[in-house]
Amino acid sequence: MNTTKTINLNSRPVGKPQLTDFEFTTTEIPELKDGELLLRTTYVSVDPYLRGRMSDAKSYIAPFELHKPIESGSIAEVLESKDSNFSKGDYVSGSLAWKETQVAKAKDLMKVDPDKAALSAYLGILGMTGLTAYIGLTEIGKPKKGETLLVSGAAGAVGSVVGQIGKILGLRVVGIAGTDEKVAMLKSEFGFDAGINYNTTKQMSEAIAKACPDGVDVYFDNVGGEISEAVLFNINKFSRTINCGAISVYNNKELPKSISVQPFLIKKSASMQGFVIFDYVDQHPAGIKQLTEWLATEKLTYTETIREGFENIPQAFMDLFDGKNKGKMVVKL
């Protein structure tokens, strides 16, 4: 029987994930059955939300099991097919285990076309990342032309797409990121109207007021924590906050504390809403169609950080929490 390199969850991270939380092992590849595909992984997506699945707290998806493979969005090449919809040489996307080679059910996978877009794009702008940006902004943010959109984690995978869609929809778009280089990129690459470097800004609340002279109507929040506290002082009447991520607190060992949001929400008749792309599965096809069209007509662009090598997947994941990625982080095998 053949075997494959595999990465398991070795221990549940306490605070920041460590390399020792991951277990490199070799597992057997089972026989291929009807309706299954033998796959060689080509790209693996690493995403902040995986941190949640590494804890055993109840969340919107089940936690990973200890000493079982971690899984995430991946692209793979079909080596062998026992399903009539797929042939050898096809590329597929789906949630796959962190294994070099594996058997998976065909029905859980989607064929992707390497001639229409780079394979890695199907993990980013044409995948969960792009959908999160598009559906989160439009469904929860309900932006109206001329309003001001503020994006935290703006240079990240989701944030950079949110900002661009904001511009397509006719909004003033301001982004918050962690280095001057990223802030410059927000404007030069993604068309943001203004950017704020939270690492070099002492008075975030005032900086936001300056960059958003008409206040904040829609806040697309990827980070939570202190940055989101500063935003509270700048929200407009009837503002909408999309709580998409809280990467700044995912590794906290204790429950993070912040300025109470309730008085601000009441003063401004404002809303905050948690957003998870998995709740909107019926809107994914229309979303992908729109994103593909914008990408083809060059209204959207994307940046990705590509790491190489199966063994570097855990480090790439850990680097997300230090902001070492620009745009979508993927690992090429």
Place this chain on the structure above:
Amino acid sequence: MNTTKTINLNSRPVGKPQLTDFEFTTTEIPELKDGELLLRTTYVSVDPYLRGRMSDAKSYIAPFELHKPIESGSIAEVLESKDSNFSKGDYVSGSLAWKETQVAKAKDLMKVDPDKAALSAYLGILGMTGLTAYIGLTEIGKPKKGETLLVSGAAGAVGSVVGQIGKILGLRVVGIAGTDEKVAMLKSEFGFDAGINYNTTKQMSEAIAKACPDGVDVYFDNVGGEISEAVLFNINKFSRTINCGAISVYNNKELPKSISVQPFLIKKSASMQGFVIFDYVDQHPAGIKQLTEWLATEKLTYTETIREGFENIPQAFMDLFDGKNKGKMVVKL
């Protein structure tokens, strides 16, 4: 020229309002002009939201001016009318100054019928209080039959009505209040399914879990602070929180801190929304109609705390923050 006793804002409260923040004075009553009414105040409503207007921070309504009269919802008798829609002896409701006698524009006032309901009811269940409960619960809470509704400040003016409407709409209703007597009243008077005394409960989060075995779908929040922190651990997927009040923190001198809500909202695709009845003026007539009908058919009942005497208005207001009221607090002149 005639004069009237008047209560001004003497100083902006720091923390809890003090008697010295109020200024008892005598002011002149101007000549009555066309379109105006001369009024004798009969009932004055004291409400937690007035605390916000005593600070000079921007909020959803303008702050009170120093050394100018405070105003709040009131009922008054028409002593003299220069408006064709009103006659001597009519009773009106509207936002009036804390004065025994005053001149006001007829167009800002609504006639109320002392035969249909007690006059004080027009400040409570048939006024802003009832509307806040009804419109907040239905518009923001969007409750569905069989869901669980949790109400904080449940024995208060708004909370006690929220709970009753919840029962009319077929929800399981749980209330949080501050004394055993109030908790008993939630069940005996207002039909709540269960109640929690936050002053004698050590583990609020566990107590809520016990009282809401299916979790919390709708949280009508009048208090904010620690109680609302405990609720976060019990919200269901897609839960809705109506942020109607945050009385527990209104008197804080510094910005209150709480457990960060963002990770909870994300985990549960949950929403929080600030609610102010003034945003829904177009829905007030329909709301009053519904409330009047429920009151007439005895589906709704109400409790009020009536204080007496013009000079006791400030103390009645201050007592709200110590939970000394049951239901709506009004002052009878």
